[in-house]
Amino acid sequence: MEGGPIDSPSEVLVDRFVPLIDEIAQVIQEGGGQPLVVATSSALKDVPPSLRQRVMLEEVLQYREAVEEPAAAIVRERKALRPSAGEKLAVAFSGNDDPFIYGEALDGVEIQLDHIAQAPEISHLALRVSWPPSSRFRSFPPGGLIISTDRNMLLLYVGPYRPGISSQGFYLVYDARANSIAVIPPLPSRSLSMFSQCGIGTGGAILFHGVPGEYLLAELFLQRNRGRTSNKATLFMWRSSGGAVSCCWTQKEVTLPLPSGTTVRAGIEGRGLPVVHRSMCCIERGGGQMLKFVSVNGYGKCQDHRGLTINCWTTSVMVPQWQNVFSFRYGELEADSAVEFPRLMPTYPMLSIVDDIVMYITVAADLESTNGRPEDRGRYMLSLDTSRGRILSSFKLPATSGRVPVNILASTVSCYMKKTNLVSEVQHKHQKETDSSSSSAPTSAV
Template sequence: MGEALVDRYVHFEDELSMIIEERGGTPESLTVEWVLEKLYALDLSGEEMKAAVEREMEQVMLRYREEVELPAEVILRERKASRPSAVQKVPVSLSGNNGYDAAFYREALDGIEVCLRQVAPPGLTSLVLRVSWPGDSALRNFPAAAFISSTDHNILVLYVGPYRPGLSAPGFYLVYDAWANSVEVVPQLPSHSVTLFSHCSIGTGVAVLRYSLPSDYVLVELLPHQDSRGLISNMATLFMWHSSGPFAGRWVQKEVVLPLPSEPEEHTSQPSYNFCADTVFAVGNICLCWVDLLQGILVCDYVLADHPEFRFVKLPEACSVGIKPDPDGGRGLPGQYRSMCCKRRGADHVIKFIFMHRHGQGAGISGVALSIWTLEQPCNKLSKWKAGRTSFGMSAILADAMHNHNLKLLPLTPSCPVVSMLHDDIAYISFDDMSDDFTEA
């Protein structure tokens, strides 16, 4: 079994727009530029111009719908009817009285095809969404891109649309099963359960845990409550969506306590908590880890428990960075020089933490070293971090890569180190002026 480096950036391909281009594109008389040029030639006053622009644009949009979009939609429906879907589309049964618009989610699912374009490492595999939503659908107002939030084995989850928990914006969760080649649309959290003023973001987005073979999963949103100052508190809500079982079809919420790092405040008895998850991953089929790459891991050993409990595992002392709460978010981009993952080792699991020492601290490439730490048996509360036997100098790694691949130009900056999930002696590193290339170390 091989591995794949997956690009978190998800591209969209709009089938309706592609058909419009096939038919010659948009006529010049239906473009904004043509309308404005025609009106400017009339030398109208300010109020007259404003009224004329509104009137003309309304007419142009109606004509565009009738002359361009509707004929393209006829062709699109014929093509969809004549070909089977490339993926299995799994409808979600919505339970509970949460005010979900079932028709909206059906239309979203019907108009999505998922394509996984695989490339062997060190190349990047990409996920592409081909959308075929009608021209007058609100779904077409979504941003034409997304990011994969979390993966576990064969399950990937991402947000589609501007929706995020607490924001009053349209969108949904998209779950893709690479083994079954199936896709599901999961609705938002109930709007009455979380608002912009009730909870905070934990940092990274929704997590996924595959808890049973082949594809039973649970989506998990961990959202800390805001305290009286509007800052993150150590009380949080776990929102969970089960793909099957008695809790399927609705978001279930549980209140939990988080052992977050904190700083005492001089003028108040309230501590200031500080934690920002850069990534989240599963350990086995019951444990989830939210990772602050500067401080440590928030571990939930049994996320499916009736009353889930959390513990905090600090990073190795040599790697931990004390960060005071900063409302301006001045923690930098630790994912540029650090990463963490869980690897299977026989029947056990280990957590690997890789970082580039002195990266971004003014040191040239000769001063940057690549180090790997291991946390064995991460579900054992007594486990300790162990340093790797060797620290690799980036200048030596780069010199070897340039020799082996006949590279002539020295890349500017190494970044985004990633440990191989299958091989203990392989890591992947990106270079800024080779954005599509990785070097094996």
């Protein structure tokens, strides 16, 4: 079946954090112009507090007219000469969603593949944005967040939007096979209350729906009873339809099946950070779906990290019955490396979604004090052979990276990327050289 599993799929570990690259700001920088924050800081110097708000507003409007609007015109000219290779799928909205707002969001965003590498090295994506200077989207934080992946599909939150917390933003769906993106509106604000419901995991989920271009988005929220969560939940769903995106969010009340003899005992204070010690994934094996759960046990009980144990359980989705599939002591891992990894603290276990015997884990040296301040002595991403208790490979994480390891997920999306997509990074590197010969950028008038 087209869109189904492929032979020996390659697996990548994707950084969930996706930075926004502002194309208008890039044009301003090319022309030697100042960023808005620098321009306003200069204008507010020695201005009395009573006048600062008025002066700042005047400065922002002047900057928009004199600097941003000419830069935006250059960006539009460049895009007209060199249209995007990706397809943008329009959404048929219903209810109170404003089609103009989300149409503007779709027109002004593109996926950029910054770095795609074989696991355990980390892969990175970016969003190139060119929203008009007057757009509400330009006030967004400088990054999106990948919240789910399934085969050729990626699902992102863009903007500060989180269900039940903020409605400013949207979902972005990236289809690597079709090289297309679609913008999905947020959940209806009145359908969710964080006083009576709470989210789980890292957010929404995307599920490939069996036919190319079709998928299902889902958000699940546990219901609260006197402040405590239960296994009763509200499920929100958005279904696509072929090469277009339509319909609207629907919801239904569900009860989550738990293993026999198990109850939900989450306290009022919440669940802490369980992702540090455990994780879960859903895979397809033999025509059926399986849930896999991995956990690092023994934190706070072992003085030595080598005494920790790593355990994994699986269950069929149709017949819930958990079975232990492997268990081993972390200190017994073997490695052909000069680095004594078992001496480093293991965190954020993650199962491979293509190889049943492979898992990934991040290890870090204990913080050491330098001049009275804690110093990170190094972190590594390891791939493990759980059947033989061996370290297959390692990747040293950048010392300056503060977004690992909690913002990493395993994906097969790279298997479906067209070759034209893989050269996007090179194209963007040459863009500045090409464009500078055809037009000049505006400089700041401030």
